[in-house]
Amino acid sequence: MLLKHCVTSVRDLSIRNYSIKSTLSENEIQKFSKMANEWWDVNGPFNGLHSLNKLRVPFIRNGICSHQKSAVVNNSPTSPLAGCSILDVGCGGGILSTSLGRLGASVTGIDPSEENITAASLHANKMRLQNVTFEVNTIEHFQALNTSLSTTFDAVVASEVIEHVENPKFFIQTCTELLKPGGSLFITTLNRTPASLALAICGAEYILNVVPRGTHDWNKFITPGELIDYINSSGCQLRQLCGMAYNPFINKWKWSGITSVNYAVHATKSSQVVTDDFIQNLN
Amino acid sequence: MKGFSLLSKYSNTIHNWRLNYSTASRSSHYDIIISGGGMVGFAMACRLGRSDCLANKRILLLESSNKKQLKLDSYNHRVSALNPGSKSLLESLGAWQHIEKTRFGSVKKMQVWDACSDAAVTFGKADLSEDIAWIVENDLVQDSLMKELDKIEQVEVQYKTKVTNYRLPQNADELVQVTLEDGSCLTTDLIIGADGFNSGLRQTIKTQYISYDYNQMAVVATLRISEGDENVTAWQRFLPTGPIALLPLNNEFSSLVWSTDKITAKSLLDLPPDVFTDRINQALWNNDDRNPMVQNVSERIFQMLKVCRVNSLEGNASDIRQLPPSVVEIKGRQAAFPLGLGHAVDYISNKAALIGDAAHRVHPLAGQGVNLGFGDVIALNDTVCEAVNNGADHGSSLYLKQYQSNRQLHNLPVMASVHGLHLLYGTTWTPLVMLRSIGLNVFDSLSSVKSFITQRASV
Numbered sequence: 121m122l123l124k125h126c127v128t129s130v131r132d133l134s135i136r137n138y139s140i141k142s143t144l145s146e147n148e149i150q151k152f153s154k155m156a157n158e159w160w161d162v163n164g165p166f167n168g169l170h171s172l173n174k175l176r177v178p179f180i181r182n183g184i185c186s187h188q189k190s191a192v193v194n195n196s197p198t199s200p201l202a203g204c205s206i207l208d209v210g211c212g213g214g215i216l217s218t219s220l221g222r223l224g225a226s227v228t229g230i231d232p233s234e235e236n237i238t239a240a241s242l243h244a245n246k247m248r249l250q251n252v253t254f255e256v257n258t259i260e261h262f263q264a265l266n267t268s269l270s271t272t273f274d275a276v277v278a279s280e281v282i283e284h285v286e287n288p289k290f291f292i293q294t295c296t297e298l299l300k301p302g303g304s305l306f307i308t309t310l311n312r313t314p315a316s317l318a319l320a321i322c323g324a325e326y327i328l329n330v331v332p333r334g335t336h337d338w339n340k341f342i343t344p345g346e347l348i349d350y351i352n353s354s355g356c357q358l359r360q361l362c363g364m365a366y367n368p369f370i371n372k373w374k375w376s377g378i379t380s381v382n383y384a385v386h387a388t389k390s391s392q393v394v395t396d397d398f399i400q401n402l403n
Numbered sequence: 404m405k406g407f408s409l410l411s412k413y414s415n416t417i418h419n420w421r422l423n424y425s426t427a428s429r430s431s432h433y434d435i436i437i438s439g440g441g442m443v444g445f446a447m448a449c450r451l452g453r454s455d456c457l458a459n460k461r462i463l464l465l466e467s468s469n470k471k472q473l474k475l476d477s478y479n480h481r482v483s484a485l486n487p488g489s490k491s492l493l494e495s496l497g498a499w500q501h502i503e504k505t506r507f508g509s510v511k512k513m514q515v516w517d518a519c520s521d522a523a524v525t526f527g528k529a530d531l532s533e534d535i536a537w538i539v540e541n542d543l544v545q546d547s548l549m550k551e552l553d554k555i556e557q558v559e560v561q562y563k564t565k566v567t568n569y570r571l572p573q574n575a576d577e578l579v580q581v582t583l584e585d586g587s588c589l590t591t592d593l594i595i596g597a598d599g600f601n602s603g604l605r606q607t608i609k610t611q612y613i614s615y616d617y618n619q620m621a622v623v624a625t626l627r628i629s630e631g632d633e634n635v636t637a638w639q640r641f642l643p644t645g646p647i648a649l650l651p652l653n654n655e656f657s658s659l660v661w662s663t664d665k666i667t668a669k670s671l672l673d674l675p676p677d678v679f680t681d682r683i684n685q686a687l688w689n690n691d692d693r694n695p696m697v698q699n700v701s702e703r704i705f706q707m708l709k710v711c712r713v714n715s716l717e718g719n720a721s722d723i724r725q726l727p728p729s730v731v732e733i734k735g736r737q738a739a740f741p742l743g744l745g746h747a748v749d750y751i752s753n754k755a756a757l758i759g760d761a762a763h764r765v766h767p768l769a770g771q772g773v774n775l776g777f778g779d780v781i782a783l784n785d786t787v788c789e790a791v792n793n794g795a796d797h798g799s800s801l802y803l804k805q806y807q808s809n810r811q812l813h814n815l816p817v818m819a820s821v822h823g824l825h826l827l828y829g830t831t832w833t834p835l836v837m838l839r840s841i842g843l844n845v846f847d848s849l850s851s852v853k854s855f856i857t858q859r860a861s862v
Contacts, residue, residue, distance in 0.1 A: 160575055162801055170801055177793045197455035200792075219794025246576050247796075 159213025199224025440466030
């Protein structure tokens with residue numbers, strides 16, 4: 121089974137259909153919907169995501185507080201993200217959204233899986249978090265809906281999501297369109313390298329069983345170079361790129377200089393917004 | 404249709420958590436509850452209350468006894484030797500200023516010696532320029548912390564409130580339920596057990612508890628000592644029956660902590676003051692337990708090492724072997740408390756954590772008991788703050804596990820060493836006496852090793 125997976129991965133390198141203007145993959149949605157009950161079991165199949173919060177929450181908090189001081193002008197030590205609006209794309213069961221909500225941000229979590237959103241909403245209600253809301257939606261539909269409302273966010277987060285979408289370039293573009301000028305984009309994902317095939321797929325899913333089998337498709341992993349290209353072409357500027365290392369034996373993440381398996385990116389949308397009118401006038 | 408079926412599937416869950424949360428009205432729900440109000444419990448409440456990131460959390464401390472009024476007419480018998488880490492904690496909590504204004508003993512030197520051979524080790528600078536520990540009455544520490552706690556609005560203290568039952572959650576979405584003697588029920592996201600070595604919370608956690616009854620009691624008293632130089636030395640003599648220690652309170656008084664077997668302890672308790680005073684002086688001065696062969700060898704080695712030390716540049720306190728003071732009289736009556744070793748295999752459970760004697764109990768021979776407890780306070784506060792700063796639930800087991808491993812890594816070696824010393828010095832078997840006497844003399848001359856040990860015992 122493992123060998124078959126490796127062979128298929130190496131052979132089908134161009135499996136992604138970049139021509140489709142869609143981020144949706146029915147297969148991917150099904151994978152996670154089946155495990156909807158287990159999102160909030162800290163020792164369950166999502167324990168790696170719970171412990172990843174120790175890295176990604178401070179990463180997001182510090183990124184916003186240092187680059188968008190105006191967004192958090194009324195913050196306090198108990199609510200460092202008060203006043204900030206965040207969109208969590210592919211929020212799953214709300215593991216990240218809930219934590220950001222506790223820090224005072226107004227969080228909107230979207231996910232195409234109804235089961236996931238139900239689990240996320242239920243948990244947020246139990247925690248009495250009124251500043252966190254969830255919707256069943258894809259990023260492209262959400263963006264289309266919000267264009268008419270001119271709703272934009274101080275930050276858009278897509279953590280451990282882009283490796284599950286069909287068209288990552290389109291995904292980044294759509295995320296950026298939902299950002300305010302100067303807003304922050306936070307991505308955490310996996311790199312497409314032999315190391316990540318060995319560790320994240322073979323090691324994590326087949327040998328140690330710390331990640332459910334079939335969770336990741338190596339062909340969909342994105343290199344930092346590719347991600348930075350998508351980010352630049354959508355009008356954002358890279359601020360930070362950091363590697364992350366995971367110790368599955370003790371379920372612990374730490375920052376690393378090596379980006380060959382997991383990495384995190386912080387980018388900001390340029391403050392100068394070039395409008396269509398301006399371009400027309402030039403012509 | 405699909406959405407409706409999902410909703411009905413979850414309706415049971417909603418009903419269950421409503422039952423849990425409907426009783427959690429504003430007045431009976433607290434973000435953190437601390438059970439037990441001794442020095443460690445009050446320090447925990449103060450530390451949490453003073454953390455900026457926890458400023459919006461409601462914290463409650465439950466204490467079963469009445470609010471104590473501090474009596475300062477005479478010295479209280481129960482004292483603690485605070486290490487630099489504990490003193491820093493009390494300073495950061497604003498409690499140390501009250502202690503400083505009231506009274507405390509400074510320890511600038513410690514001399515520990517063996518009754519079987521006179522082998523000794525001293526700690527501290529030869530010129531007595533640095534404080535290595537502070538002797539403070541337990542009641543004064545507690546009172547100082549209470550004074551500071553009164554200033555912190557979001558921390559509430561309920562005295563004369565006894566907990567009869569704890570119900571810990573089965574999953575992360577439920578709350579801890581605490582039932583009080585009057586039948587009322589409180590809920591919380593994190594219960595901290597600071598309820599001493601017979602901890603009710605530890606019994607609820609059902610963790611394996613490794614315990615060892617030393618079959619000893621520590622006899623305590625306040626003693627007037629003979630006049631002489633500044634009383635800044637802590638003395639401890641290891642008798643075969645247990646160590647006897649004199650801890651300086653001020654130039655006139657020292658506190659006695661005499662650990663001995665239960666029968667001897669009980670007989671000491673019954674003695675009239677003058678006889679008791681004689682017995683203390685005998686324990687400090689007589690040579691009945693001395694093993695002549697070991698004494699001989701040990702003395703030669705001491706002289707040899709002294710010659711080596713003369714060549715070293717540092718002013719080592721070991722060069723000057725002082726004699727302990729003699730006791731003139733006892734002030735008030737003597738008292739005693741039982742001694743034992745205890746260690747909980749788990750310091751934590753779902754939304755629950757143990758600190759202080761509830762988690763671990765040591766022999767007082769190394770003066771580490773409350774210092775380990777204060778260390779737990781600092782570590783647990785740091786853990787809770789880290790959880791909150793990362794947007795996690797402050798009772799999250801992901802973080803509590805971190806607290807447990809950090810503290811066990813620190814506490815276990817200390818406890819093992821203290822227990823080891825108790826066993827080593829509890830025998831009169833010549834080979835062991837020889838070994839420990841030579842070892843002690845050699846250890847005494849290794850100032851870098853001594854500094855390392857002192858440093859480790861300071862946090």
